[in-house]
Amino acid sequence: MFNEKLVMIPGPTPVVKEIRDEMAREVQAFGDPRFVADFKAVIDGLGKMLNCSGKTFVVAGTGTLAMEMAIANSTKRGDRVLIVSHGFFGDRFVDICKRKGVEADVIRSEWGRIVPVSQIEEQLSRHRYAVMTVTHVDTSTGVCAPIAEIGEMMRKFPDTIYIVDGVCATGAEFEDVDGMNVDILFTGTQKAFGVCPGLLMLWAGKKALARRDALGETIPEYYCDFHKWLPTMDDPFNYFATPAVNLVWALKKSMELIEREGGLKARDVRMRKNALAMQAAFEELGLKALAEPCSRAITLSNLIYPEGIDDARFRSELSGEGVMVAGGLAAYAGKMFRIGHMGNIDVNTGVVVLGAIERTLEKLGQKGKLGAGVAAYLSKMA
């Protein structure tokens, strides 16, 4: 651990050596048949992995660009959309829609809770919505939405495109695009896939592709137009804009690791077990999760400080112990910290992280808990 810091913020997540090594390779021409084959394997493999019978897009850019891409290709000026917001990232859709000239109705939950599916259904019945968006895991609150249940309900609204922001979920919380009736799903490489930041992955089902077609020859956006990318996604030999060659390789390696551990279901099981054990340990240490247990994410925990712990001091001491975590957002700034536990981490990571948190709490005056979190964690991981 000397000179190293564990990146336990909710993205980027730790990047294992096998993946890092791909970033260090000599670059290849994007038309090199070896790279074309690798890129094709990534695009097709991702489509299979998430069970999407439409198209998969792999584009340089972050999760936020994917949010914009989803809205750009499914709405036009004057359309009405419904945004189901469980926090900061749900709200980001409102801003994106405003700039697009799309009318956005928002249903917000109290932070830490989810909007009931019945309430979404009621609102959808009131107007004709072009799109409805839900964040699978909102990183600001640590809340996980029941996207499969919502997808079932959406069968009653065949004219509405169902967009799921999977940026803090995909590759951890199990997802199935066709099976869950999702029209557009997206994520970024730096979260549960455990790759460096820089690529977005977006899955568009048949209904979403038909919606883009219905918007006409061109849309106002250029770089994120599905139609610009489709020839490349069908055959990566076709150039539209330079692919991030090394990131594509890094993503390919990450997909191999996912296959090696048995696929997305196995990954969900592994991260769920780890998350429940981590969460038991946090409770033992007096750190209270913001999200209710029934809708708590497995990818991160949003933990409210016990009385008397200063946020800035806690995070800087913890960083000195070798572990980086993130602060709370909006009303929870200074009151909470956010810790990621997704991607390519294992039980040893959990022990190191909990040990560092215990030492930090001890230093800040919360005495008598050394080893308590680690013990709770290990007994659940046994």
Ligand SMILES: *Cc1c(COP(=O)(O)O)cnc(C)c1O
């Ligand atoms: C991180 C995150 C985003 C934004 O992704 P960037 O890669 O930072 O642009 C969007 N939605 C959710 C749920 C996130 O966790």
